[in-house]
Amino acid sequence: MEQLSTQRYAIDGTPFGEAPYGEAPFGEAPFGEATSALAPNLTPNVHWQSVEIDKLARAKLKAQRPAALWLTGLSGAGKSTIANLVEQKLHAMGRHTYLLDGDNVRHGLCKDLGFSAADRSENIRRAGEVARLMVDAGLIAIVAFISPFRAEREAARRLFEAGEFVEIFVDTPLAVAEARDPKGLYKKARRGELKNLTGIDSPYDTPESPELRIDTTRLTPEDAADGVVAYLRANGLLRVA
Numbered sequence: 001m002e003q004l005s006t007q008r009y010a011i012d013g014t015p016f017g018e019a020p021y022g023e024a025p026f027g028e029a030p031f032g033e034a035t036s037a038l039a040p041n042l043t044p045n046v047h048w049q050s051v052e053i054d055k056l057a058r059a060k061l062k063a064q065r066p067a068a069l070w071l072t073g074l075s076g077a078g079k080s081t082i083a084n085l086v087e088q089k090l091h092a093m094g095r096h097t098y099l100l101d102g103d104n105v106r107h108g109l110c111k112d113l114g115f116s117a118a119d120r121s122e123n124i125r126r127a128g129e130v131a132r133l134m135v136d137a138g139l140i141a142i143v144a145f146i147s148p149f150r151a152e153r154e155a156a157r158r159l160f161e162a163g164e165f166v167e168i169f170v171d172t173p174l175a176v177a178e179a180r181d182p183k184g185l186y187k188k189a190r191r192g193e194l195k196n197l198t199g200i201d202s203p204y205d206t207p208e209s210p211e212l213r214i215d216t217t218r219l220t221p222e223d224a225a226d227g228v229v230a231y232l233r234a235n236g237l238l239r240v241a
Contacts, residue, residue, distance in 0.1 A: 055135070055136045055137075055138060056241070058136070058137055058138030059138040059241040060138075060241050061138065062096045062138045062139075062241070063240045063241060064095050064096060064138065064140065064238075064240065064241055065140075065236070065237050065238070065239060065241050066134075066135040066136070066137075066138050066139055066140060066141075066164065066241075067135065067140050067141070067163075067164050067165070067166060067232075067237050068131045068132070068134075068135050068140075068141045068143060068156075068160055068164060068165050068166065069083075069086065069140065069141070069142045069143065069166045069168060069228065069232075070131075070143045070145075070147070070153065070156065070157075070165060070166065070167050070168060071083050071142070071143065071144045071145075071168045071170055072145065072146065072147045072148075072153060072167065072168070072169060072170065072207060072210075073146065073169060073170030073171065073172055074146065074172055074174060074177045074198060074199050074204060075146060075177060075183070075185055075186075075197070075198060075199070076172065076176075076177035076178070076180040076181055076182055076183070076185075076186070077170040077171075077172035077177055077216060078170055078172060078214075078216050078221055078224070079102075079144040079145075079146075079170045080101050080102075080103070080144050081221045082144075082170060082214065082221050082224045082225050082228070083099055083101065083142045083143075083144035084099065085221055085222060085224075085225035086142060086225045086228045086229065087099045087142050088225075089225055089226070089229050090140060090229070093238070095140055095238070096138065096139050096140065097139060097140045097141070097142060098134050098139050098140075098141055098142070099142045099144065100127055100130060100131060100134075100141060100142065100143045100144070100145075101144050102123075102127075102144060102145040102146060102147075105123075105126075105127060105130075105145075106123070109126055109130070110122075110123050110126055110127075114196075115195070115196040115197075115202070116196065117149075117202075120148065120149065120152075120202075121149065121152050123145070124145060124147050124149070124152040124153070124155075124156060125152070125155070125156075127143055127145055127147075127156070128152075128155070128156035128159050129159065131143050131156070131159075132159045132160060135160060135164055138241075140237075146198050146204070148198045148202065148203060148204045148205060149203075149205055150205035150207070150208070151205075153167065153205075153207070163235075163237075166211045166212065166231070166232075166237070167207055167210040167211050167212070168210060168211065168212045168213075168214060168228060169206070169207040169210040169212070169213045169214065170214050170216060170224075171213050171214060171215050171216065172216045172217065173217070174199045176216070176217060177199065178199075185197055186199075186200065189201065211231070212227070212228065212231050214227065214228075
């Protein structure tokens with residue numbers, strides 16, 4: 001497999017500059033070598049079990065390159081809407097995908113977590129590990145989480161091989177997201193009925209060099225999804241494995 005491009009782009013054409021990633025081509029680093037920086041290893045006597053069917057074999061069976069598309073942004077930015085459209089477009093192209101939506105995951109895997117800084121970090125750690133398993137299965141995992149903390153997003157990135165993790169910043173100003181407020185969360189936060197809402201009384205670390213930035217004040221969700229697919233095609237992520 002050839003090395004994938006690591007140039008960052010905004011859908012409106014503004015480059016983010018060269019990425020500090022891309023040391024190893026697709027399929028080179030063993031899946032088991034990636035480790036999470038979000039939690040200590042409390043199982044020192046558990047060893048990695050080698051298996052015969054690996055990620056490359058699974059990807060070849062699906063005739064696709066596995067990847068994690070990580071959409072991050074404020075509540076109301078449009079992450080879930082765009083992610084859903086991206087999955088529909090990839091599905092129509094015959095690609096094997098799975099969408100991990102932040103709200104949906106909190107109904108099951110993460111239903112024991114609240115919205116403290118520690119719980120938010122654990123939420124992203126779990127999402128990253130699940131996405132990694134899906135990529136190891138040869139899928140294109142689409143992850144739509146607020147994921148407000150830069151350190152946790154970078155730790156999630158380190159779970160993947162170079163070129164597999166695509167950070168997509170769904171860039172929506174707080175005023176715009178608050179005006180949309182589809183779930184009524186901002187109104188509750190302003191009334192003091194909801195604590196730790198990102199952008200109000202909990203911080204959001206703006207991505208510094210995402211692979212892709214989506215300006216939702218200038219693009220419709222449909223146009224944004226088309227831009228994501230165009231990025232994947234231009235960077236070789238839609239080529240046959």
